[in-house]
Amino acid sequence: MKTQGDAGFTLPDWACKTESSPGSRQVQLWHFILELLRKEEYQDVITWQGDYGEFVIKDPEEMARLWGARKCKPQMNYDKLSRALRYYYNKRILHKTKGKRFTYKFNFNKLVLVNYPFVDMGAAGRGIPQSAPPVPSGAGTHFRFPLVPPVEALSPSEAPCSPSSASTLGALSRRMARGSVSDCSDGTSVHSELEEGGVGDERGFRAVLPSRLPHDPFLRVYGPPPNPSLPRTIQPPRVHPEPLSPFPVSPHPGLSPALSLTPSSHLYTPSPSLSPLMGSRFSFSPEDMQRYLQAHTQSVYNYHLSPRAFLHYSSLLIPQPQRRDKGPGPMLGDRGLTGPHPVLSQAHGRSTQAAEDSHLFPFEFKLQAPPLGRKQREGHTPHRPATNGMGPGPRPVPGSSNSASSMDRLPKIKVEHISDVESEEEVEVTDISEEEKEAEKERDLPSSPDAQPSGGPTPQPYEDDSDEDVFKTPVTPPSPLPSHSSLRPLSSAPTERPAGGSTKCIPLKLRFKRRWSEDQRLEADGAGVGEADDKKVRAEKGKGDWQRRGGCGLQSPAPPSQRRASAELQRATAQLSLGGDC
């Protein structure tokens, strides 16, 4: 559900009903936290600390009390509160800062930013920590979100949540966050820090980190004119109907799994409300979008982030990264983000480091298992000692037997090593050309034995920290999707199949590819609507969806599909009216 605004903007419910006012509707914990965070009076309770989005609960008890008060849950305590917080891990709204007590960190990249790219998070109150590390040289000067002048009171109507820009940028930003992600939810991620320092994805957003929302408002919507002082500043999009916008209506095409985990929305957001395809309606002017993209691209490059996001926008010319060492990178623009780039093909199979360096090659991506797979491992053991109703009875079954028996039978899904390796480590994957080839091959050979070279079939999919790609193991046999002609690999496409290289996940990829095609087709048929939303299904769905939307960019820039995509795009765009929400 969305709230309608009058400006033609759409804002997801979760963001809209963030009023923290007592009488308002349900407050979400993270909003609440943000609220406290920005109020000086609570500095002794909770405060920003460390990196962007990192905060520490100084007084857990009090914090809990406050939360409990807000929610009318007098029984609230830190234990429960923290449970709720932990609950956010999976949603990627937060993650724990390891080693630091009561310290958590917002995943603005995937959360707020995604939805409020133009939100200024640092302007007011105690917006965002200023203690963030300096922007890596070369990065800061290239791209920045415009700083937003304080716009104190924006009425809901006046303060459109500019989903249009938000979504678009958000999608892109999300991509920028690539590699940064390790939500630590599995407790194995030691990358929390790494992510911060390593990718520097958040740095560029410093200026836009949320500090307030629409009403209450934590978030400040971006509206004012661009800040001329900032180079490559993105201009706030003028929201107006533009059916022919080259952009997908929503960011979904390039959604990161993180955002696409919610089946119902294809896009993962704190709440499923933000269903870009369904609920959000926005449109942009090509010019604006172009600007955005360019800026983003720029930033992408500057931040060593994968520009693959742009693969979707084949019609756009992506600015070249300003690499000091290397000459101008490949222009994605003309070759179209469609075909494999000669050079790109070689980028693959290198070390992580190298990969990092070759970030400008759109054909790399990580394979990561989506989150929540954990649940699946329980699949066969739905039971839970049904004691007396629910009371604190002998609840847990003899852990020993439980863990032992069930675990033995099924490969536990908490496949930390595998998924970790694949997710944390940059598991690169082929490029489009390869994909295509594989696809082709696959068509003939239903199964590729050489898949999953390392230790046989990967167990159930599991966590996916990355906000990028989610690759799961085929849980189900490749659905007998008819091989559509659309799937036809563009044999014409210049393909350079790296020798033997990545055969990993081939089946998966193929499957995804198919799925994607299938989806595309379906969507084209006008059935592109929400899907059931269920965490349990998320893994499965997420895979497909993700692949379809985000990953697809990499694999289906094939002329045929591209065409279709365009058409689809237009259609979609047309469908999107300027419904405002919020």
Next chain:
DNA sequence: CCCGGAACTA
């Protein structure tokens, strides 16, 4: 302290 499953609730 932290994690995360499970049942339950509004």
Next chain:
DNA sequence: TAGTTCCGGG
């Protein structure tokens, strides 16, 4: 859906 409550386990 977004927690809340309870709890075993690390």
